[in-house]
Amino acid sequence: MTFKTIFAPLAFEETAKLVSETALLLAGAFKGHVMAQHVRPRFTGYPPMEFYPASASATVMAMEGHDEAAGRYARALRAKFEDLCAASDAHVVPVPEALKQNGVTASWTEEVGQFPLNYGLSARAADLVVMAIPDAKGAHPERELFEAVLMQSGAPVFLTPRSGLSAVPRRPLVAWDGSLQASRVVRAALPLLLQSDETTLLTIGETDAATPSLEQAKLWLERAGVLVTSRHVEWPERPIAERILNQCEASDSDVVLMGGYSHSRLRESIMGGVTLHMIQHADLPILMVH
Numbered sequence: 001m002t003f004k005t006i007f008a009p010l011a012f013e014e015t016a017k018l019v020s021e022t023a024l025l026l027a028g029a030f031k032g033h034v035m036a037q038h039v040r041p042r043f044t045g046y047p048p049m050e051f052y053p054a055s056a057s058a059t060v061m062a063m064e065g066h067d068e069a070a071g072r073y074a075r076a077l078r079a080k081f082e083d084l085c086a087a088s089d090a091h092v093v094p095v096p097e098a099l100k101q102n103g104v105t106a107s108w109t110e111e112v113g114q115f116p117l118n119y120g121l122s123a124r125a126a127d128l129v130v131m132a133i134p135d136a137k138g139a140h141p142e143r144e145l146f147e148a149v150l151m152q153s154g155a156p157v158f159l160t161p162r163s164g165l166s167a168v169p170r171r172p173l174v175a176w177d178g179s180l181q182a183s184r185v186v187r188a189a190l191p192l193l194l195q196s197d198e199t200t201l202l203t204i205g206e207t208d209a210a211t212p213s214l215e216q217a218k219l220w221l222e223r224a225g226v227l228v229t230s231r232h233v234e235w236p237e238r239p240i241a242e243r244i245l246n247q248c249e250a251s252d253s254d255v256v257l258m259g260g261y262s263h264s265r266l267r268e269s270i271m272g273g274v275t276l277h278m279i280q281h282a283d284l285p286i287l288m289v290h
Contacts (some may be wrong), residue, residue, distance in 0.1 A: 002191045003030040003032050003156065005032065006130060007030050007033065008081075009038075009122075010081060012142065013077065019160070021128055025165060029168045030191060033104075035109065036081050038074050038078070040111070043112065043191045078108050079110060085106045092108065093106070093107060116144055116145040124152075129155050130157075130158050131146055132161075133160065134146050134280075150260050150290050151290050157287070171253045172189070172255045173244070173257070174199060174201050174258075175204075175244055175258040175274075177204070178208055180259075181258075182259050183212070184287075184290075189287055193221065193226045196227070197227070200228075201217055202230075204240055205234060214230050229251070231247060241281065241287065242281075244258070256285070258275075258278070261289065
């Protein structure tokens with residue numbers, strides 16, 4: 001098991017370089033293929049019904065202006081991506097040609113569709129998705145895209161910090177609570193865990209006695225060949241995510257592996273939750289699976 005197909009949704013100019021560089025870095029470690037995609041939005045500027053009959057020429061002009069602007073935006077993103085591929089010695093090839101090349105490969109696909117749905121659907125055919133941690137103070141569409149890809153793809157999502165990533169993480173911390181999401185993230189992240197120097201398996205407070213314990217999870221990873229150190233800490237008075245980040249610092253961990261949105265997104269938006277706290281406060285990579 002490895003990360004051979006790494007999906008990079010390039011929706012935003014602000015994070016295109018960061019996402020591309022991280023995806024190429026991971027592809028280099030796993031000798032994989034970076035599948036970059038940009039979805040051009042459909043034209044939605046039709047006049048409201050009460051304004052019909054509208055001028056046909058005005059509608060055509062609006063459509064042409066939209067298509068021209070969307071095309072310029074896509075070409076700029078593609079040029080930036082291909083320049084980064086060249087700097088990383090990644091061969092840009094058509095998707096069907098990837099298996100015929102030696103070394104790291106990359107491809108660019110572009111389609112007209114619906115944001116963020118098309119990205120989430122495309123990510124289903126990938127081993128790993130690379131995205132930037134949504135800007136906590138920035139535009140809502142970044143978080144909307146992250147949530148769509150996480151919830152709709154079933155793929156592990158690697159969120160890279162806004163400061164960038166200089167090397168592939170070697171000291172993961174796994175937030176283990178015996179849940180289905182925790183099990184999925186461990187299984188999905190095995191390629192990363194197998195290349196790690198040491199993995200910290202963290203449990204906070206008491207877990208459901210019916211679910212696999214910390215010891216069982218440790219044995220599972222050790223059988224796979226992962227070097228594991230287990231930690232159990234008491235239930236915190238402050239947010240769980242804060243305790244996870246504190247334990248990352250204590251264990252010198254450089255990436256967090258955890259389930260994403262174990263509770264509903266609505267509940268987390270209203271009440272706050274581990275997922276939201278992590279993406280708002282973490283300054284290290286996070287790998288999540290829903």
